[in-house]
Amino acid sequence: MNWYVVYTKPKWEKKVAERLNEIGVTSYCPLIAKMSQWSDRKKKVNVPLFNSYIFVQLEEKDRNRIFEAPGVVRYLFWLGKPAVVKNTEIEAIQNWLSAPETYEVSIDGWKKGDTIVLESGPFVSQSAVIKEVKQNHYVLILESLGCVLKVNKKEI
Template sequence: MNWYVVYVQSKKEKKVAEILQKMQIEVYCPLIKEVKQWSDRKKTIESPLFKSYVFVRLHDKERSNVFDVPGVVRYLFWLGQPAIVRDEEIAIIKKWLEDDTIEEITLHKLLPGDEILIKNGPLKDKKAIIQEVGKKRIRLAIPGLSIIINAKIKDIV
């Protein structure tokens, strides 16, 4: 049995996970708690860590069963094959989310044109504009200093 990544319709992650569970399919939809503020109140809600994705664990021959669930769009593919997530990676996500020393979790995809604030190193507290994002490198423009920086990105895990 392998963990696969299923792409689902926007805002249907929890509902799809619930239905898959009822179908006796092992499913994992990592959730984070967020405080949402409206004009009259604040409310803590659980929202998916990975928007539009849920993980399912099943045998390869059973993969088509997920398409019986409304909201399922397709599997995520990598190099022409359905993307397989290792058990260790799922365990790391679970452990990370259960760690009570982490107060807030956010995911950001770095895109050219985004403005960021450098938090560490010799350029701490300088604003930079992302010019290019590669697999292991990022190019930043720092307008205040009129320089371009090519930086190697550290592995997170």
């Protein structure tokens, strides 16, 4: 089964994911903890990682089932077809969100342009290209995920 990207009404991501799960459609709404402040208090709340987007896993023939849930707007399309997300990409998001805040990375004198494979952390086994080497950090490009990662150097 494929994972598809679904566009929802603003601020409806969690409700839509919950409703889709209730009707038997596997859905995933990645959440991150964020500190919110009101006039009288601060509170840690879980907010969607991607505003107005969730992921659903279903067969091609069942694609219209998602419209049974209120708050669903449409599928996200890429090159005229519904955008398909690979299982490895969903797993990478899940691993990244479940990883600890800090982790150790061994640095072996990397240089700009080097290609490496990450050995620990949420992006373990991902290939990366060194974009920048600074005094305090490295900037890596994870081409397979289409993102940039900043790795702080550990003080010796």
